[in-house]
Amino acid sequence: MRLKFRFLLSCSVLAVSLPACFSSNKNQGERLYTQHCSSCHGDQGQGLARLIPPLAGADYLALHRAELPCLLRNGQNEPIVVNGIRYHNVMPGEKGMSPAQLTNLLNYIENNWGNKSKPRTIREVEEQLAACK
Amino acid sequence: MLKRLFLLPALAAALVTACTSPDTAVRLPILGERDVRPRADGGPADTVFARVPAFRLTNQAGEVITNQTFAGKAYIADFFFATCPGICPKMQGELLKVYAKYGKDPRLAFLSHTIDPAHDSIPVLRDYADRLGMGAARNWHFATTGAKGEPAAKDSVFLLARAYYTAAEPDKQAPGGFAHNGTFALVDDQGHIRGLYDSLNPKEVERLMAELPILLAEMDTRKPAVARQ
Numbered sequence: 001m002r003l004k005f006r007f008l009l010s011c012s013v014l015a016v017s018l019p020a021c022f023s024s025n026k027n028q029g030e031r032l033y034t035q036h037c038s039s040c041h042g043d044q045g046q047g048l049a050r051l052i053p054p055l056a057g058a059d060y061l062a063l064h065r066a067e068l069p070c071l072l073r074n075g076q077n078e079p080i081v082v083n084g085i086r087y088h089n090v091m092p093g094e095k096g097m098s099p100a101q102l103t104n105l106l107n108y109i110e111n112n113w114g115n116k117s118k119p120r121t122i123r124e125v126e127e128q129l130a131a132c133k
Numbered sequence: 134m135l136k137r138l139f140l141l142p143a144l145a146a147a148l149v150t151a152c153t154s155p156d157t158a159v160r161l162p163i164l165g166e167r168d169v170r171p172r173a174d175g176g177p178a179d180t181v182f183a184r185v186p187a188f189r190l191t192n193q194a195g196e197v198i199t200n201q202t203f204a205g206k207a208y209i210a211d212f213f214f215a216t217c218p219g220i221c222p223k224m225q226g227e228l229l230k231v232y233a234k235y236g237k238d239p240r241l242a243f244l245s246h247t248i249d250p251a252h253d254s255i256p257v258l259r260d261y262a263d264r265l266g267m268g269a270a271r272n273w274h275f276a277t278t279g280a281k282g283e284p285a286a287k288d289s290v291f292l293l294a295r296a297y298y299t300a301a302e303p304d305k306q307a308p309g310g311f312a313h314n315g316t317f318a319l320v321d322d323q324g325h326i327r328g329l330y331d332s333l334n335p336k337e338v339e340r341l342m343a344e345l346p347i348l349l350a351e352m353d354t355r356k357p358a359v360a361r362q
Contacts (some may be wrong), residue, residue, distance in 0.1 A: 048225065049266045089264075090218065
């Protein structure tokens with residue numbers, strides 16, 4: 001809620017054109033990725049050998065699309081298979097990220113480094129989060 | 134705290150650059166304290182350079198690793214732990230790049246110390262090495278000070294880290310419970326530290342790649358001529 005408010009505020013107060021608002025939002029995904037994810041998954045989403053799965057070209061993203069908001073929020077440490085390789089390691093959860101942030105972050109990783117996917121809406125992500133185990 | 138830890142390699146790097154202007158870059162500096170000892174016979178005083186202290190570790194294959202393991206070789210040392218959520222993946226990923234370029238060179242070895250010996254048992258280290266793609270590598274050691282559950286294992290690895298100019302210590306605030314920085318230490322065939330590099334800075338890793346051959350060439354001049362043929 002606060003974020004949405006801040007988002008609106010920054011749009012109106014700066015009185016900048018709409019595209020600027022969208023682009024700053026797009027940058028939020030990239031910023032979040034750099035701050036919270038890149039140390040493990042790499043600058044290019046390449047992962048690290050068989051310790052950390054890649055995000056670039058990962059079949060997991062499409063196969064488990066609806067579960068990804070919960071995966072990011074709660075972390076993941078059960079063994080998982082990405083591109084045919086089994087990983088068993090710990091990914092910490094991001095309990096503090098809002099639905100809006102998760103949406104921007106997922107849109108970023110799902111449409112970068114050669115990945116392509118339908119953009120997510122905050123609404124959709126909120127619904128998926130409500131169904132987290 | 135962390136900020137202070139990160140200053141170390143920067144300082145060391147400043148030292149190095151101060152010592153190696155481009156035209157004299159043929160020889161890497163020897164880092165650390167030096168001792169000037171007058172000679173009993175009145176001849177010119179000897180300068181004694183700091184060396185890595187004696188250590189005894191166990192690697193992922195259960196083999197004992199000591200200073201002797203690296204006699205006549207250069208090695209790159211770093212400090213990590215298997216469950217490290219912070220800088221380790223990045224750091225080990227960078228060392229993997231160095232390994233890809235120089236790993237086949239018989240004059241060079243790699244030594245990654247766990248700073249979490251209580252968790253990182255030999256099987257954990259073996260699994261880690263395996264998953265890093267180093268399962269078959271004989272010259273990259275993933276080593277612990279606590280193979281037999283020695284109670285002082287943690288203290289001894291922190292002391293060792295300090296000797297390699299790497300800051301590592303338990304810290305409840307840090308991700309994973311340890312604060313450490315991602316320093317790579319380049320050690321020569323005689324146990325002197327010849328370079329310190331911040332693995333989180335791509336420029337520093339490039340510098341390591343550039344300086345490594347300079348050290349290897351210097352080591353070759355120490356080999357007896359017969360051995361070089």
